[in-house]
Structures are given as C-alpha cells and as structure tokens.
Amino acid sequence: MGPRVLRRKLLELSKRSRVFMFGNHKGGVGKTTVVLQLAAALARMGFRILVIDMDPQANLTRRMGLEYDENDPFSTVSEAVKENREGVGAGVVLGVNWNDERTGQPTSEAELIDIIPARFDLINREQEAGAVGAVRRLKKALTGWTSHYDFILIDTRPDLGHLVQLAMAAADEVVLVFEPDYDTVAGAIRMQEFVEEHGEDLGNPELRVGMAFVNRYDRSSEQDYQLAGLPESLKSKLVELDAGGAVVGLDDGGEDYRLPRYIPRIARIKEADGAGVSVSEYRNRKGRETTAIFDRLAEKFVERVIREAEAA
Numbered sequence: 169m170g171p172r173v174l175r176r177k178l179l180e181l182s183k184r185s186r187v188f189m190f191g192n193h194k195g196g197v198g199k200t201t202v203v204l205q206l207a208a209a210l211a212r213m214g215f216r217i218l219v220i221d222m223d224p225q226a227n228l229t230r231r232m233g234l235e236y237d238e239n240d241p242f243s244t245v246s247e248a249v250k251e252n253r254e255g256v257g258a259g260v261v262l263g264v265n266w267n268d269e270r271t272g273q274p275t276s277e278a279e280l281i282d283i284i285p286a287r288f289d290l291i292n293r294e295q296e297a298g299a300v301g302a303v304r305r306l307k308k309a310l311t312g313w314t315s316h317y318d319f320i321l322i323d324t325r326p327d328l329g330h331l332v333q334l335a336m337a338a339a340d341e342v343v344l345v346f347e348p349d350y351d352t353v354a355g356a357i358r359m360q361e362f363v364e365e366h367g368e369d370l371g372n373p374e375l376r377v378g379m380a381f382v383n384r385y386d387r388s389s390e391q392d393y394q395l396a397g398l399p400e401s402l403k404s405k406l407v408e409l410d411a412g413g414a415v416v417g418l419d420d421g422g423e424d425y426r427l428p429r430y431i432p433r434i435a436r437i438k439e440a441d442g443a444g445v446s447v448s449e450y451r452n453r454k455g456r457e458t459t460a461i462f463d464r465l466a467e468k469f470v471e472r473v474i475r476e477a478e479a480a
C-alpha cells in the first residue's frame with residue numbers, strides 16, 4: 169500500500185495506538201536514531217508527529233536542532249512532569265528546528281513535527297519516584313490536548329528506572345529497538361518481561377510490546393544466529409523492511425535499490441545524527457537509499473498499527 173492509502177486507512181480507524189515508547193535496557197542501540205528518522209519519514213507521509221525526549225542526555229532534543237542555552241532557556245519535559253497537572257505538556261511544546269539551507273524556512277518535515285524537549289536536569293525527576301502516583305505524571309501532562317497528532321513517539325534512556333516508567337505509563341505500546349548481538353537482545357528481552365509483569369503496577373494494564381525494530385543489521389552469520397535464536401514472543405514482533413529484498417526506484421536515473429531486511433549499519437545514519445538532520449537532507453545516491461529505508465520502515469510501522477487496530 170502506498171503512503172496515501174495507508175494514511176487514509178489509518179485516519180478512518182478511531183481506536184488505535186497513538187503513543188509509542190521506544191526502548192531497550194541497553195544503550196547505544198539506536199533508539200534515538202530510530203525515533204528521529206521514523207518521525208521524519210512519517211512526516212514525509214503527511215502525518216503530524218509529536219516526539220518526546222525522556223532521556224536526560226537530550227540527544228533527541230539536540231538532533232532536532234534545539235541546543236539548550238542558559239541565556240535563552242526553554243522549558244522542558246522536566247518542568248511539565250514536576251508540575252504534576254493535567255495538560256501541562258502543552259506549555260512546553262516546541263517546533264523542530266530544521267531549516268532549509270537556501271530559504272531559512274522550516275523544512276516540510278519540520279512543519280509536521282513538534283517536540284517536547286529535555287535537558288540534563290530531567291534526572292532530578294528520579295527523586296519523585298517514591299511519591300504516590302508519580303509514575304503517571306507524564307501521562308497527566310499529555311492529557312487533553314494531543315489528539316491532533318497522529319503519532320506520539322517517546323525516546324527513553326537505557327534502563328528500567330522511573331523516567332522509563334513515566335514513559336511506559338503514558339504509552340499505548342512499546343517498540344523495542346535492538347541490534348542482533350547477545351547483550352542487546354538480552355536488553356530487549358528484559359524490557360519485554362518488565363512490560364508484561366508491570367503494566368498493571370504502572371496503571372497501564374493494556375501496555376504491551378507491539379513491535380521490535382532491528383538496527384545495524386550487517387547480514388553477518390553471528391547476527392543471523394542471534395536473530396534465529398530469539399524467543400518466539402519477540403520474533404513475532406519483528407518488523408521487516410522487506411523479507412524478499414524488494415527493489416525500490418530512487419528516481420536518480422541509476423539502478424534500483426534492493427532493500428535490506430532490517431535497518432542496516434550505514435555511515436550516512438551516523439552522519440545525519442552528528443549533523444542533527446533528517447537523512448532526507450542527503451540528496452545523493454547513498455542519501456536516497458537511506459531515505460528509502462526509513463520510508464519503508466514508516467510504511468511497515470503504519471501497516472502494523474492498522475492491522476492491530478483492525479484485529480482489536
């Protein structure tokens with residue numbers, strides 16, 4: 169299905185997941201990368217996106233063009249959570265600061281993406297973990313004003329502590345991001361078990377792991393061995409870009425591109441993160457290939473959401 173058809177189908181469905189938390193117990197697996205590039209790809213499909221940075225490292229915030237400056241401060245998710253009041257998140261939403269090099273105007277992707285940013289002081293919210301109901305404070309902050317977004321994507325830090333639990337309490341669904349190596353798979357499984365055991369404790373008994381994205385896939389036999397050995401409960405959640413290596417045209421007059429099964433390890437992705445841009449900023453062949461990968465990921469993501477809603 170093309171993006172337009174998917175978009176129409178999705179908008180017809182009223183009962184569907186909108187808030188997705190991206191997580192892994194382990195760091196450096198590409199959570200922030202996936203949240204950012206998926207948000208950009210969903211915006212290219214025409215969806216309105218809110219991203220929320222729940223990591224005190226604030227990598228997502230920086231990569232979306234917002235550098236915290238003491239002289240020109242902005243409010244962040246930390247203040248919203250601290251305030252502990254319904255709807256306060258609306259007061260800390262900012263636009264994404266991605267601008268067209270030539271015109272200086274926001275890119276077409278940026279126009280459809282808003283962000284609730286973070287800064288390092290988010291770590292102080294950990295102190296509130298013991299307070300009754302504290303885990304529901306992010307959910308409260310998001311109540312009553314977010315329905316115009318098609319998707320809300322929450323980036324998290326690599327642990328199972330209070331900040332991640334705030335995100336879990338606010339989410340409809342958890343998306344695991346992992347690299348097929350032993351430790352990272354273990355981190356994903358640990359998070360899945362946590363979600364299954366503690367949804368109720370977090371005031372969110374419906375919470376579940378709905379999808380799992382494989383990142384930095386290099387087709388090595390070690391990675392394929394890890395993937396083959398995944399527990400069935402995780403295997404069934406895997407989102408494949410393409411099982412059969414479908415080819416996509418890149419409109420550059422050159423050869424068509426054969427999509428990999430999962431998000432590959434590509435230098436362009438790391439470069440885009442360093443520069444704080446969407447991969448679509450790179451217009452050469454490699455850039456188009458990378459953009460095609462995330463376009464396909466976004467399509468598969470939306471297809472899953474539609475399928476789940478129809479089955480519910």
Ligand SMILES: Nc1ncnc2c1ncn2[C@@H]1O[C@H](COP(=O)(O)OP(=O)(O)O)[C@@H](O)[C@H]1O
Binds near residue numbers: 194198201383442
């Ligand atoms: N598929 C990929 N190919 C190449 N580099 C990647 C890929 N995914 C992530 N990276 C790089 O790996 C590093 C860690 O990714 P990041 O998204 O920050 O991980 P996390 O949020 O899980 O800690 C970043 O420098 C990022 O650019």
Ligand SMILES: [Mg+2]
Binds near residue numbers: 324
């Ligand atoms: Mg991160």
